[in-house]
């Protein structure tokens with residue numbers, strides 16, 4: 016199966032609540048019509064024509080206040096956030112109030128709205144001619160930082176780039192070990208320091224090593240202890256200060272890794288990390304999990320930060336560029 020096929024299957028599975036909800040809204044109060052499909056309704060395929068498909072029936076419901084309210088509630092429940100849900104619903108309603116809509120038509124309208132919101136944020140990690148390009152990776156523990164660094168390292172290495180990883184969460188031996196495992200998988204060196212040592216000093220050594228090696232990319236993992244924000248802020252600020260001694264334009268990217276399964280909590284994590292570091296882009300992980308995916312729409316709408324990639328599994332190649340249309344179709348359950 017193609018990569019996108021896999022992604023779609025996973026996203027569709029995870030978003031079936033939204034899809035089921037849309038079906039239920041139209042079914043509830045809708046009327047079955049035996050009519051020629053409307054413009055946006057799918058035409059019978061070749062097989063249907065060959066086997067003499069009977070007249071297609073379609074359920075349509077008149078777009079009224081009740082239906083709009085149900086739609087708003089469904090979008091809010093799928094983590095899209097109140098503001099975004101209200102705006103999306105209002106846009107769908109514009110010029111269509113009192114008209115009859117089928118599930119496919121509603122899904123198409125919703126997917127178009129989501130695509131429109133997501134398109135401006137779908138941007139791959141920008142690559143600069145600067146060597147080494149320093150990528151600081153931040154995020155709470157368990158969000159998928161280590162996994163994402165491993166996946167990115169593997170992709171960049173595959174693209175012919177020389178990559179070095181620095182295991183900057185020096186306080187947890189297990190985190191360092193995990194990163195070493197991912198470094199081995201990706202075939203990329205991982206610089207470590209003794210447990211409890213200063214992450215900034217490791218970052219400085221890593222800069223030195225990356226420069227000496229002529230590396231294209233240096234990815235620095237960081238701690239994610241939000242329990243002690245002040246310490247974490249100081250730690251991140253110190254890492255930045257120290258690497259700037261070597262290159263005053265570094266870090267060139269500050270990636271915030273977010274776990275999509277945390278739903279609305281992802282929004283507050285962005286706010287927090289924007290205060291701690293100069294976040295330049297997002298990677299959204301675990302979209303294959305139980306996440307409702309809708310939080311990406313809320314994030315894009317609220318912060319407009321680029322989404323560089325999405326994690327769709329635990330394997331090394333389970334990192335995909337973010338494709339808004341594909342995402343919107345999968346989220347709404349539109350299929351091909």
Ligand SMILES: Nc1nc2c(ncn2[C@@H]2O[C@H](COP(=O)(O)OP(=O)(O)OP(=O)(O)O)[C@@H](O)[C@H]2O)c(=O)[nH]1
Nearest residue numbers: 156157158159160161162190300301326327328329
């Ligand atoms: N299903 C799925 N699991 C993921 C994805 N990304 C990461 N994980 C899993 O999430 C868990 C946490 O990932 P880590 O990469 O260790 O997260 P971290 O942010 O480095 O966490 P700490 O090491 O605790 O700081 C692991 O079990 C990963 O396998 C993803 O895209 N999909």
